[in-house]
Amino acid sequence: MINLFLFCRAGYEKDCAAEIQEHAAAHDIGGFVKTNTNDAYVIFQCFQAGDAEILAKKISLDSLIFARQMFAAKALLKGLPEQDRISPIVEALAGIQYAGELRVETPDTNEAKELSNFCRKFTVPLRQALRKSGTLLDKENPKRPIIHVCFVGPGQAYVGLSLSNNSSPYFMGIPRLRVPADAPSRSTLKLDEAFIHFIPKEEHETRLSSGMRAVDLGACPGGWTYQLVRRGMFVAAVDNGAMDEKLMETGQVKHYQADGFRFEPPRKNITWLVCDMIEKPARVAELIEAWAINGWFKEAIFNLKLPMKTRYKEVSTILATMEEILKENGIKDFSIAAKHLYHDRDEVTVHLCLKPT
Ligand SMILES: C[S@@+](CC[C@H](N)C(=O)[O-])C[C@H]1O[C@@H](n2cnc3c(N)ncnc32)[C@H](O)[C@@H]1O
The missing domain is CATH 3.30.2300.20 (THUMP fold)
Structure with missing residues (x-):
């Protein structure tokens, strides 16, 4: 052909x-x-x-x-x-x-x-x-x-x-996903799709399991936190905005009204870091790199908001830089994957997995 x-x-x-x-x-x-x-x-x-x-x-x-x-x-x-x-x-x-x-x-x-x-x-x-x-x-x-x-x-x-x-x-x-009736925002589907896309189904039970700790940077009103809570996780939700009340009533969420770029997790046993802050993509990438170098999470899913032009070039440069920086800092075993998911708009979703050495 x-x-x-x-x-x-x-x-x-x-x-x-x-x-x-x-x-x-x-x-x-x-x-x-x-x-x-x-x-x-x-x-x-x-x-x-x-x-x-x-x-x-x-x-x-x-x-x-x-x-x-x-x-x-x-x-x-x-x-x-x-x-x-x-x-x-x-x-x-x-x-x-x-x-x-x-x-x-x-x-x-x-x-x-x-x-x-x-x-x-x-x-x-x-x-x-x-x-x-x-x-x-x-x-x-x-x-x-x-x-x-x-x-x-x-x-x-x-x-x-x-x-x-x-x-x-x-x-x-195109995966056909429905917004759950009690989800605080439509963007809940972005993280739902990301989990489906990046984590093989047979590994959901071990990698997305109940009792894990997660941090959600730029969490309000709580669409991404909802996906973590739904999977039984305990979430530190960081955002100056207001969180969905029902989500707070689950008792699984602690809301920090703080700047996501300065937030340091009080407990370091975090499995999942997720981040949906609307910021320059290079700045978000730097933040994730810093968390990775500090060893504060095992897996991260974050969005990179796209510029208007040369979007492929910008994203591929940011991802190549991230790879270089992680290696320079002695992180040897990791994987980075990015996808323009169906529920993404002018953004791509990235998954960074730090493998235990
Ligand atoms: C696209 S919304 C997040 C939506 C959320 N993922 C959901 O599903 O409901 C972006 C959020 O990032 C927050 N944000 C932007 N800059 C921030 C910062 N520096 N620190 C903390 N939150 C920030 C905004 O307040 C906003 O609530």
């Missing part, structure tokens, strides 16, 4: 494009980017056929900040006839055997969403046809590759494949 198709948030195509170009170059794969502002997707067109599969395998989706999902795709199928859109798609996918799942998707834009009803209905007959041709297994299999058919306009679709161990488990790369 010739194209790598990447889903991103509308308005972030340039960042997603800059990022994929850098990663493709690091793998010595030549190509160019095709993208339009607000399309909510980016195409990296390789110079050589077959290279898109290599990229879809070698570039870990988790290492990409701005891509929610990616798949290797054939050339755009245009002018799919209304009376039979299925045959050309089945034909285009003819070389593929025994895929485990079919997803008929659209980019995440309001215009494309108008196609989503059609996509839902179209999935059923397309699935049947792909099973008949042997492209798709009769039973869904989460270990086999996923077929993506992404309609970018009426009668226009990119079709291709992602590997189940290197793709988002979610349709369009």
Whole structure:
């Protein structure tokens, strides 16, 4: 296949494009980017056929900040006839055997969403046809590759494949989360999504467990604290604002009306540091670095608010600096990962895990 198709948030195509170009170059794969502002997707067109599969395998989706999902795709199928859109798609996918799942998707834009009803209905007959041709297994299999058919306009679709161990488990790369009725703010979903994204499900019990201590910098009104309390943790919530009363009634939260940049935790047995303060990203990164060097937490999740331009460059520079500083200060074993999550707006979420040595 010739194209790598990447889903991103509308308005972030340039960042997603800059990022994929850098990663493709690091793998010595030549190509160019095709993208339009607000399309909510980016195409990296390789110079050589077959290279898109290599990229879809070698570039870990988790290492990409701005891509929610990616798949290797054939050339755009245009002018799919209304009376039979299925045959050309089945034909285009003819070389593929025994895929485990079919997803008929659209980019995440309001215009494309108008196609989503059609996509839902179209999935059923397309699935049947792909099973008949042997492209798709009769039973869904989460270990086999996923077929993506992404309609970018009426009668226009990119079709291709992602590997189940290197793709988002979610349709369009978007986890569907609901704001709990008693949550103090909608931004509660940012931390909920971050935990789901960065911590493997089978490790939630040990890494997000009841009785742990957490600090939430910039906590008010308490959407992030809510997620920590929900998981049974005891939280020091730092913010000059007002905390949600119900959350305070749980007895699991101590509210410190203080400056998050000066706050020093009275107890140092903190597992989780979370931070959602609206500040310059470099300043937030410095704060997290200082906490890490002091050994005040085991894992941190924090948001970096993004500048208007050259967002990829700014974030990647901040993360590279953080890595350097931690190493310079003798912290050897750690991991840093960042993602522009679905519930993030002009910000990215970062996870820093300090491994016990
Ligand atoms: C985006 S809101 C946090 C929302 C919160 N995570 C939630 O889910 O409800 C940012 C918060 O950071 C706080 N903040 C900004 N600068 C701060 C500072 N220097 N120290 C403490 N809090 C700060 C603001 O008062 C504000 O409540």
